[in-house]
Amino acid sequence: MSPPHGGHMNRVGMSPWLRLLLVAGAVVLFTGTALFGYLWYARPTTLTIAVGSLDGEAGRIVSAIASRFTATNASVRLKIVETSSVAEAANAFSSDKADLAVVRGDVGDLSQAQAVVIVARAVALLIAPPGSAITDLRELKRSTVGVVAGESNRKLTNVLTEEYDLGRLGVKFRDLAPSDARRALDSKEVRALLVVIPLTEKYLALVRGFFQQTAKTNPVLIPIDSAGAIAEKERAYESFDVPKGTLRGSPPLPGDDLTTLRVSFYLVAKKSLDADMVTGLTQSLMNARRDLLGEMPILAQVAAPDTDPDAYLPVHPGAAAFYNGTQQTFLDKWGNAIFLAPMIFGGLISVAAAVWKFLRSEDVRSGEEALDVLYAVAHRIRTTQAESDLSEIEREIDKVLQNQRARAKAGDENALDVTTLNIAAHRLQSLIHDRRILLAAPQGAEIRA
Secondary structure, three states: OOOOOOOOOOOOOOOHHHHHHHHHHHHHHHHHHHHHHHHHHHOOEEEEEEEEOOOOHHHHHHHHHHHHHHHOOOOEEEEEEEEOOHHHHHHHHHOOOOOEEEEEOOOOOOOOEEEEEEEEEEEEEEEEOOOOOOOOHHHHOOOEEEEEOOOOOHHHHHHHHHHHOHHHHOOEEEEEOHHHHHHHHHOOOOOEEEEEEEOOHHHHHHHHOOOOOOOOOOOEEEOOOOHHHHHHHOOOEEEEEEOOOOOEEOOEEOOOOEEEEEEEEEEEEEOOOOHHHHHHHHHHHHHHHHHHOOOOHHHHHOEOOOOOOOOOOOEOHHHHHHHOOOOOOHHHHHHHHHHHHHHHHHHHHHHHHHHHHHHOOHHHOOHHHHHHHHHHHHHHHHHOOOHHHHHHHHHHHHHHHHHHHHHHHOOOOOOOOHHHHHHHHHHHHHHHHHHHHHHHOOOOOOOOO
């Protein structure tokens, strides 16, 4: 007995529900893949940043910026690697333990560093106690100078020693913690202090606390008159004039503009970091600076680094694109996708049409396919062994004929013409009639179909 070919199975032997399930599975798989791809592409990039300072202020600033990045859903997130000093932060960066770092321009190996922003600028202050008669660095002959944060200022003391020949003069430098500075001065263990600080009220107050002062006495600021010559040889430094009255207004300290050296703190990035990512990082940093400036006045010093090709610390291409206004526009990034979108959409339409055709049951076959089905039905009629199969076949024929008549009425050029339908229907009806007679006859009877 031949298998039934009713409306529950289509012409390839697969039920419509199974076909629908397959297509639904394909759609879910495609949608899930597309969603995963989008989320993977749009996910924030997490970068490690090494930061360290003597008082922990640098870590607090970067933590605030990192929190701001999260709050504003920036494209970059920061994972902070805390260190005890700017020298250790530079070492962590150069040893590939961090993607970013806050470094000082004269500390550590910065050969793989490219500048993103200038975080702050620190000024070298050489200060003697009130009442000191020292007015020139060379007058510190055979004296000891206390250096606050000595590890970070090692290069600076070497530069000053070379420029002023302090070794021959017997000047020695001694590392001091901030908490030991005043005691060392009071006990005359050191004759002067060297500190390198941003000129903000917090750090100026720290310096004032190193000395015993009265309303009529001030510490003595010693100029570094050769700052210009040093800056020409050591590009990490620049000559800078501390404005009159910076440390104290009345009586003013310094009493006049004071020449000294200044060095910059940079946020640096690895050369290997993607330029677009660093562009996004730079933009997010500038936005965070604007938002946090009221809480952290030191962020007023955040500025663009030197973008000239011969800058001491080359700027990262991604940061340079932001500062120069040459970052890629929406069309630059997505122009190709926009161009390809209609082609992709057309392809999806074709796929959808194929799916629709796949899902349609056999009652919507083209005229040629319908005629093939009717021819195949004739063979089934001749070979069927059950009256119930003939009834099922009749229902199939009725569906095909009804569909083709409806399509012809709607003007479908691919539908079978009425004459062909009538001939096919008449022939199949005759075959069904003869087969019924044959099946109803006693076993062994011979009836010619």
